[in-house]
Amino acid sequence: MQNPTPRQHWMSILARAPRAQLCALYRPEPDTEFELIRAPETGLTQVRARSGGTGAQFNLGDMTLTRCVVRSPAGHLGYAFVAGRDRQQARLAAELDALLQESARQTQLLSDIIEPLARQQSAARSARDAEADSTKVDFFTLVRGED
Amino acid sequence: MYVAVKGGEKAIENAHQRLAERRRGDRAQPELSVVQIEQQMPFAVARVMTEGSICDPTLAALAIKQAGGDLVEAIFLLRAYRTTLSRFCSSLPLDTTAMQVNRRISAIYKDLPGGQRLGPTFDYSHRLLDFSLMAAADDSWAQGPAPVGADEARAEAADPETLSRVLQILEREDLIVTEQDDGAAPADITRDPPSFPCNRSARLQSLVRGDEGFLLALGYSTQRGYGRNHPFAGEIRVGEVEVLIAPEELGFAVSIGDIEVTECELVNGFTHGADEDARFTRGYGLTFGYAERKAMSMALVDRALQADDYDEERSSPAQQEEFVLAHCDNVEAAGFVSHLKLPHYVDFQSELELLRKLRTAGAPQEIPA
Numbered sequence: 414m415q416n417p418t419p420r421q422h423w424m425s426i427l428a429r430a431p432r433a434q435l436c437a438l439y440r441p442e443p444d445t446e447f448e449l450i451r452a453p454e455t456g457l458t459q460v461r462a463r464s465g466g467t468g469a470q471f472n473l474g475d476m477t478l479t480r481c482v483v484r485s486p487a488g489h490l491g492y493a494f495v496a497g498r499d500r501q502q503a504r505l506a507a508e509l510d511a512l513l514q515e516s517a518r519q520t521q522l523l524s525d526i527i528e529p530l531a532r533q534q535s536a537a538r539s540a541r542d543a544e545a546d547s548t549k550v551d552f553f554t555l556v557r558g559e560d
Numbered sequence: 561m562y563v564a565v566k567g568g569e570k571a572i573e574n575a576h577q578r579l580a581e582r583r584r585g586d587r588a589q590p591e592l593s594v595v596q597i598e599q600q601m602p603f604a605v606a607r608v609m610t611e612g613s614i615c616d617p618t619l620a621a622l623a624i625k626q627a628g629g630d631l632v633e634a635i636f637l638l639r640a641y642r643t644t645l646s647r648f649c650s651s652l653p654l655d656t657t658a659m660q661v662n663r664r665i666s667a668i669y670k671d672l673p674g675g676q677r678l679g680p681t682f683d684y685s686h687r688l689l690d691f692s693l694m695a696a697a698d699d700s701w702a703q704g705p706a707p708v709g710a711d712e713a714r715a716e717a718a719d720p721e722t723l724s725r726v727l728q729i730l731e732r733e734d735l736i737v738t739e740q741d742d743g744a745a746p747a748d749i750t751r752d753p754p755s756f757p758c759n760r761s762a763r764l765q766s767l768v769r770g771d772e773g774f775l776l777a778l779g780y781s782t783q784r785g786y787g788r789n790h791p792f793a794g795e796i797r798v799g800e801v802e803v804l805i806a807p808e809e810l811g812f813a814v815s816i817g818d819i820e821v822t823e824c825e826l827v828n829g830f831t832h833g834a835d836e837d838a839r840f841t842r843g844y845g846l847t848f849g850y851a852e853r854k855a856m857s858m859a860l861v862d863r864a865l866q867a868d869d870y871d872e873e874r875s876s877p878a879q880q881e882e883f884v885l886a887h888c889d890n891v892e893a894a895g896f897v898s899h900l901k902l903p904h905y906v907d908f909q910s911e912l913e914l915l916r917k918l919r920t921a922g923a924p925q926e927i928p929a
Contacts (some may be wrong), residue, residue: 414804414815425815457642458805459650460615461746464760465844466656466725466823469737470746471761471904473768473846476615476803478648478816492810496803496817497616538660541800545662548678552670 423513423527427506428495430530435505438526453500453516474553479503485511532546583628595619606822606849607631609889612638613750613769615819615848631915632771632890634692639891652804652813656823656846657725659799663850666726667829668792674723679798726795727842728826736827736840756882763865763885764858768847770888778878779860786866787876791843798822798850822847824855824918828863831870841870 414421427435441447443534447486457475481493491511493503513522569887584591598605598621608620612635622639627633666672678684680726703863747754749769754762767775782789800818805813825846832838843863845855864878877883887893 414802414813417815421814423813427615428814428816431597433912437806451829454650456646458648458803459748460803460819461651461653461844462651462656462821463741464764465575465739465825465842467741469741469744469761470765471747472650472746472750473654473765474610474613474615474848475642475645475647476651476848477817478621478805480648480807482809490641492807493815494805494807494814494816496819498618534732539659541662543797544902545679547662548663548680550676 416459416524420510420514421524422531424492424494424506425485426527426534427509430502430506431533432499432502432505434533435502436529439505439509441508445512446486447511448484449482449533450484451480451495453479453481453493453507455479455500468495483511483555485515487511487515489514490518509551528557575778583626592625594618594621594625598626602850604631605636606820606851607772607846607854608634608638609848609855610851611635611769611771612642614638617849621695622812628826632894636891636894636906649805649807651816653804654821655802656797656801656821658722659797659821659823660818661723661797661799661803662820663798664723664795665793665797666795667858669726669729672726672729681852723797725825727827730794730827730840731830734839736842739844740843747777754885756885757868758881758885760866763881764844764846764862765887766888767845767858769780770858770861770885771890771893772851772857774888774890774893775861776853776855778864779857779883782860782864782878783874787867787874788829789841789843789860789863789878791860791863792827794825794827794842796824796855797821798852820849822849822851822855824852824859826856826863831872843920853899 414425417425427442432483456478458478460473461470462473462545463469476496477498479495479498479502481500483504485489485491485508487496489511491507491514493506493555494511495503495506509526512518513527596739598617601621605617605620606620608623608631609615609617611618612623616621619641620634623634623637623641624631627635647823659680661674661677664677664679665672666676670676727736731738744761745760747765749762749765754766770800781787783791787862802818802821803816805816806812820928822845826843826845828841828843829909830838831839841863843859843861845860845862847855847858861878861884863875865881865884867874867879872879872882
């Protein structure tokens with residue numbers, strides 16, 4: 414995604430955070446009661462692509478997707494749309510999306526949860542890039558003839 | 561006359577039990593876990609996801625385990641499961657240009673921006689059985705040497721570039737037909753079965769779900785002269801792409817995760833219309849997971865099926881749209897072939913009786929059509 418808004422950024426980080434990581438970083442305060450607007454539910458999204466990568470759209474197939482909506486005590490609606498079938502992950506991501514919209518908490522949550530996750534995800538990405546780069550072909554030409 | 565026959569419940573129950581035992585094998589051996597299949601059979605998982613039409617490696621691995629490794633059966637299981645889930649939305653079209661590339665090769669330009677990255681590939685391996693894999697607990701990779709040059713590569717990879725598309729080099733010089741986005745909503749053959757002739761979006765969707773072996777054979781037939789289309793592997797890339805959806809209730813796009821895909825772009829023989837300059841043509845293949853042979857086969861057949869667009873005579877099987885698309889789905893094909901195992905006792909009796917009558921009548925034996 415190009416130039417994501419702050420909310421698009423944290424939602425994208427949360428969608429890629431496995432449940433175990435979310436549980437390790439986020440423990441809701443005991444007095445925080447979230448209202449469940451839409452219970453975590455697993456379904457599909459059609460995945461679209463383009464012919465030739467850039468042309469007209471076609472349907473490639475489906476992928477699993479889990480969604481959840483909660484309302485925080487402060488009244489913010491937290492949404493989660495995460496690839497896969499982990500309902501608990503979707504629930505936690507939705508709660509965090511709601512809390513992150515509270516300006517009083519945002520800075521703290523960003524530095525405690527979103528930034529560490531973003532660093533891990535970016536490191537994993539760099540490691541994958543490095544692996545691919547190690548298979549980059551260096552061509553060399555054998556010089557023939559007199560000059 | 562229809563005669564209802566009941567029976568065999570006990571036999572069927574026991575047959576299920578025998579199948580479970582056959583799948584489990586020798587109980588002295590540890591049972592395969594779904595996560596082992598997901599992690600250690602990535603190519604089987606990719607095929608089942610692509611043809612089963614759900615990108616979810618864990619579900620594909622479960623289907624493979626349940627099917628005892630019969631991939632067509634696993635594809636069937638995944639398709640059946642698909643029907644139990646509701647579809648929330650459609651994604652925005654994948655941006656494969658922005659792919660985080662794990663493998664990227666081109667057979668038409670040696671030196672191209674970003675270079676050739678082989679990634680994990682069978683291409684350069686000797687097809688000799690590796691008996692070291694038979695060792696009981698193979699953890700040799702853990703102690704093995706780091707790949708040569710991996711550290712330097714890691715240092716260089718600090719700012720990964722987006723690899724431009726190879727075919728754009730030809731597009732810039734107007735030497736290849738360009739892919740036009742007419743903005744039309746794509747067909748969905750899972751909701752509306754295709755009627756022939758169908759458009760390219762329905763064709764591509766059918767081909768993604770189509771049987772790899774069938775498409776491989778058809779693609780091969782074009783190379784051997786049955787609908788020749790002079791293909792070059794313009795670019796093949798394997799890697800992760802971001803999936804974005806735009807839920808109505810939010811009003812903006814959200815990223816739901818990354819999926820691995822394989823993309824193949826073929827550059828095919830050139831053609832020209834009445835008053836147009838000659839241009840190369842193209843075929844496109846895209847799959848879930850790492851499924852290079854399938855993506856290439858799909859691209860070959862995609863190009864063969866564009867015969868009408870370039871006023872080519874449809875003379876070979878791979879160019880016959882209805883023949884290809886109506887027979888490429890292995891769930892449908894396996895279903896119809898399997899139905900031969902259902903009781904045909906009455907049908908067969910009537911055939912048998914007819915044959916006997918013909919023989920006894922002594923008359924000329926004209927065989928009914």
